[in-house]
Amino acid sequence: MGQNSSQGAKMTPPVRVIVVGAGCRGEIYSKFASVHPDRMKVVGVADPRKFARTKLQQQHKITDENTFDDWHSIVEREKFADAVLICTPDRLHKEPAVAFAKKGYHILLEKPMATTAEDCTAIVEACTQSGVMLSVGHVLRYDPTIHKIKELVDSGVIGDVMHIQHLEPVGFYHFAHSFVRGNWRNEAESSFVLLAKSCHDIDLIHNWAGARRCVKVSSFGSVSHFQKDCKPKGAADRCLDCSVEKHCPYSARKIYLDRVKQGHTGWPVSVICPNSLPDIESVTEALRTGPYGRCVYECDNDVCTNQVVNIEFEGGLTAAFSMVAFTEEVCKRKTTIYGSKGELSYDGHEVRVFDFLTQRSTKHKPHSNTPWLFGMSGHGGADYHLMDAFISAVASNDPSLIRSGPVETLLSHLLVFEAERSRLEGRVVHCGDVSGRDDTEKHVDMKMTSS
Numbered sequence: 001m002g003q004n005s006s007q008g009a010k011m012t013p014p015v016r017v018i019v020v021g022a023g024c025r026g027e028i029y030s031k032f033a034s035v036h037p038d039r040m041k042v043v044g045v046a047d048p049r050k051f052a053r054t055k056l057q058q059q060h061k062i063t064d065e066n067t068f069d070d071w072h073s074i075v076e077r078e079k080f081a082d083a084v085l086i087c088t089p090d091r092l093h094k095e096p097a098v099a100f101a102k103k104g105y106h107i108l109l110e111k112p113m114a115t116t117a118e119d120c121t122a123i124v125e126a127c128t129q130s131g132v133m134l135s136v137g138h139v140l141r142y143d144p145t146i147h148k149i150k151e152l153v154d155s156g157v158i159g160d161v162m163h164i165q166h167l168e169p170v171g172f173y174h175f176a177h178s179f180v181r182g183n184w185r186n187e188a189e190s191s192f193v194l195l196a197k198s199c200h201d202i203d204l205i206h207n208w209a210g211a212r213r214c215v216k217v218s219s220f221g222s223v224s225h226f227q228k229d230c231k232p233k234g235a236a237d238r239c240l241d242c243s244v245e246k247h248c249p250y251s252a253r254k255i256y257l258d259r260v261k262q263g264h265t266g267w268p269v270s271v272i273c274p275n276s277l278p279d280i281e282s283v284t285e286a287l288r289t290g291p292y293g294r295c296v297y298e299c300d301n302d303v304c305t306n307q308v309v310n311i312e313f314e315g316g317l318t319a320a321f322s323m324v325a326f327t328e329e330v331c332k333r334k335t336t337i338y339g340s341k342g343e344l345s346y347d348g349h350e351v352r353v354f355d356f357l358t359q360r361s362t363k364h365k366p367h368s369n370t371p372w373l374f375g376m377s378g379h380g381g382a383d384y385h386l387m388d389a390f391i392s393a394v395a396s397n398d399p400s401l402i403r404s405g406p407v408e409t410l411l412s413h414l415l416v417f418e419a420e421r422s423r424l425e426g427r428v429v430h431c432g433d434v435s436g437r438d439d440t441e442k443h444v445d446m447k448m449t450s451s
Helices: 004-010 024-035 050-060 094-103 116-131 142-157 174-182 198-208 254-260 280-288 382-396 406-425
Strands: 015-020 040-046 083-086 105-110 134-136 163-170 214-222 306-313 318-324 336-337 340-348 351-356 362-363
Touching: 004 406, 015 024, 015 382, 024 040, 024 050, 024 382, 040 050, 040 083, 083 094, 083 382, 094 105, 094 116, 105 318, 105 382, 116 134, 116 406, 134 406, 142 336, 142 351, 142 382, 163 198, 174 214, 174 254, 198 318, 198 406, 214 406, 254 280, 254 340, 306 406
Parallel strands: 015 040, 015 083, 083 105, 105 134, 163 318
Antiparallel strands: 163 336, 214 306, 306 318, 336 340, 340 351, 351 362
16 A cells, blocks of 8 residues: 555644554554654543553553543544544444444444444444445455455456465464454354454455355354363363473463563463563463463353355355364465466465466565564554555545445455354355445345255
8 A cells, every 4th residue: 555645645634543442453553653653643542441541542642631441431522533443342343333433533443343244234334324434454455465466366367267265274372362262262252253253354255256246155164172072181270280281282381471481472472461561470370360371171162163165156256265273374374266367376475376378477475565563463564554544545535545445345244144144054045136336235135045
């Protein structure tokens, strides 16, 4: 998104931003103000946790009067910023998104948009009716290498797209951290894993398919391994008390305590100490008393550890997506797109195109230009490019700079909900005609019938 958008934005005053939810994502997105203080200024923060909001307040020198423990207090005041970054837990997205839209704030909303199709639609309606911009945190859309895939597909180098194969390897310890012990382990408290983790991926497939409509979808998946009947003999309920943890790859001692002893205090260690900076003492206490010290076979997790989604688009294009917890690599997606004239493959690092006519391969690895502050955010610098696009869009009043806008993002979210419906009901779901794509999706209705 680059230098052109940045140069255009320098002609305007900094975009004033309020951060609602000062956790991991809120803190990462707000770093853009530290990199480009001439383009963005954090002027407010809301978070019920004193440590989190005070930390962000100090980082950005936010006044006391603009520091809140409840976002409702911000909406009750006169509008004092241009945009809001909503980084609350998944189930707490809809209410602030609708309220801030009605107040006239442009919105960057962390993914997923919301945890029901109805709430997602309500957010889009509110933003459209209020005339504010909405950018959803599908950061992979902004990864320079993944964006290159879209450019190459649209340019026709592999001809007509026939099949898309896409894998998300979550990573064995990442899954244990986030989806067994952590915030997204239980659907009733957060959402199902296909939405919480893989709406990124369904969105990418939907984007690569272009204007083609989804015709039908099927999905299968379940909870595997992280269950009581897989608990090793002699294992304790907590890793610090366990006599067999040395032989367990999911040991909390290995994932957290060993890391902090080596001086690593970033993710995932930083997450388990919400009220203090992580050190050996605070991490030990967190593992002794908090959720991240539990045995992975004694948690209340109920989200799928592995899931597949098969999609048919109009014109015969098919897509197959796999999400699996048990992998060496962490979130290094792998993609192959098969076309009538060539094959495009992505190994998590670079893009390769094989031309059927010349039988030659060409490699593509765009330069990222990501500032070091964003280099360790876990998305290959894509967080920076997402913020660059959003701030540029607000500064120049140009929503076309946002790649993850309301209408297309809503459609890909609806596809995620229908895929999960297929899994739960054990059937192929047929997608009805989604008309009026240029509308606000006010009348979106997937109109499903069973096969």
